[in-house]
Amino acid sequence: MSRGILFVLSGPSGVGKGTVCSALRGNSPELVYSVSATTRSPRDGEQEGVNYFFKSREQFLHMIETDALLEHAEYVGNFYGTPRDFVEKTLSEGKDIILEIEVQGAIKVREKFAEGVFIFLMPPSLNELKQRIVGRGTETQATIDHRLSVAAEEMNLLHHYDYAVVNDEIEHACSRISAIITAEHCKRERFLGELFQQFETASVADNVLKR
Amino acid sequence: MSRGILFVLSGPSGVGKGTVCSALRGNSPELVYSVSATTRSPRDGEQEGVNYFFKSREQFLHMIETDALLEHAEYVGNFYGTPRDFVEKTLSEGKDIILEIEVQGAIKVREKFAEGVFIFLMPPSLNELKQRIVGRGTETQATIDHRLSVAAEEMNLLHHYDYAVVNDEIEHACSRISAIITAEHCKRERFLGELFQQFETASVADNVLKR
Numbered sequence: 288m289s290r291g292i293l294f295v296l297s298g299p300s301g302v303g304k305g306t307v308c309s310a311l312r313g314n315s316p317e318l319v320y321s322v323s324a325t326t327r328s329p330r331d332g333e334q335e336g337v338n339y340f341f342k343s344r345e346q347f348l349h350m351i352e353t354d355a356l357l358e359h360a361e362y363v364g365n366f367y368g369t370p371r372d373f374v375e376k377t378l379s380e381g382k383d384i385i386l387e388i389e390v391q392g393a394i395k396v397r398e399k400f401a402e403g404v405f406i407f408l409m410p411p412s413l414n415e416l417k418q419r420i421v422g423r424g425t426e427t428q429a430t431i432d433h434r435l436s437v438a439a440e441e442m443n444l445l446h447h448y449d450y451a452v453v454n455d456e457i458e459h460a461c462s463r464i465s466a467i468i469t470a471e472h473c474k475r476e477r478f479l480g481e482l483f484q485q486f487e488t489a490s491v492a493d494n495v496l497k498r
Numbered sequence: 499m500s501r502g503i504l505f506v507l508s509g510p511s512g513v514g515k516g517t518v519c520s521a522l523r524g525n526s527p528e529l530v531y532s533v534s535a536t537t538r539s540p541r542d543g544e545q546e547g548v549n550y551f552f553k554s555r556e557q558f559l560h561m562i563e564t565d566a567l568l569e570h571a572e573y574v575g576n577f578y579g580t581p582r583d584f585v586e587k588t589l590s591e592g593k594d595i596i597l598e599i600e601v602q603g604a605i606k607v608r609e610k611f612a613e614g615v616f617i618f619l620m621p622p623s624l625n626e627l628k629q630r631i632v633g634r635g636t637e638t639q640a641t642i643d644h645r646l647s648v649a650a651e652e653m654n655l656l657h658h659y660d661y662a663v664v665n666d667e668i669e670h671a672c673s674r675i676s677a678i679i680t681a682e683h684c685k686r687e688r689f690l691g692e693l694f695q696q697f698e699t700a701s702v703a704d705n706v707l708k709r
Contacts, residue, residue, distance in 0.1 A: 406684075407686065409689070445686060445689065445690065446686065446690060448686050449685070449686055450681065450684040450685060450686055451684060451685075451686050451688075451689035452684050462680075463680055463681075463684055465677070466676070466677040466678075466680035466681045466684075467677075467680075467681045467684055469673075469674055469677035469678075469681070470661065470674075470677045470678045470680070470681030470682070471681070473617075473661040473662055473663050473674055473677075473678055474660070474661060474662075475618065475656060475657065475659050475660055475661055475662050477662075478620070478656065478662040479656065479657060
């Protein structure tokens, strides 16, 4: 059985990663979605191993120390991270896994998991991104300014990625991501391994072909 | 306008390149198909510039000398080749072009056109390829033996290609090739150029984003 592929979907704040990922989940039920570990308390209805792996602060710090996380970050006093073993287990079962994550986290994952396929979700234009951030409405000017400057910096991280998908319409973005998943499975390197196995099974290709 | 992409579809004899390419032509009318130059005479209904570019032997030799062909070969006393200018013109118009070609020709194209995307059409298994070659029926045993040994050698050329597509069913093969075409357009390198243009048009990204 061939190993699955890790796909990382990322992009600047406000580009619509979550919405695209939800739509993709509906379209591609065969994809496994990475489950994060967190130190925050479960909310009503959240299930261990489905929504999150819930950890104590001590357990989480131990995971950091033992390199058991592909990346982690702290938000509002709680830790969030990507457990390496869940990703590894899924891939070794021959299933693809997708990880939706902020750009800084994605770059950390790339350092530990260079064979992953990194997809950058882009706004249709820089102006469009601006409109989306400003358009949320309720934030103060200071918050908007901060978000805009973060987004501008995040756009500059495109060169760390393998692919860029423009989020012009959710369905278009999803079908491009699906095409990338299909194409990655057609990459020659993945076949050389399988072909080699066939050759081995068949002893030598010439013997198979020449009766 | 961004430049088109050259896709080269190749694979061992008997794998079904022509059939897949015809089906693809039906599915993807926006793709331009490369037109070969030849020294053979036009048959009834064949049109200059549609089926072939018809050339005299002298004209063809001049094209070889002036490096006007991406590859060429001689079959049964006639020359066949891929004119570079038709490929270049199509790409510069922002259109993708696909070239269906034998494996030896594809490797020559790669030498002159490294930025092309090379797709290797594979039989579902080595045994299947054998059945297809033998199954044609009318050939002598010597011809079959020769074809089988050529096909075995051709399979070894997979490592020159970017992608491998298994021709298990024509529709599946076509949809994988279409996915590769979509994914190649999402490659990060192609976006860095476009993004750079946007940045230039907008002077500096920060100015756009920060009003």
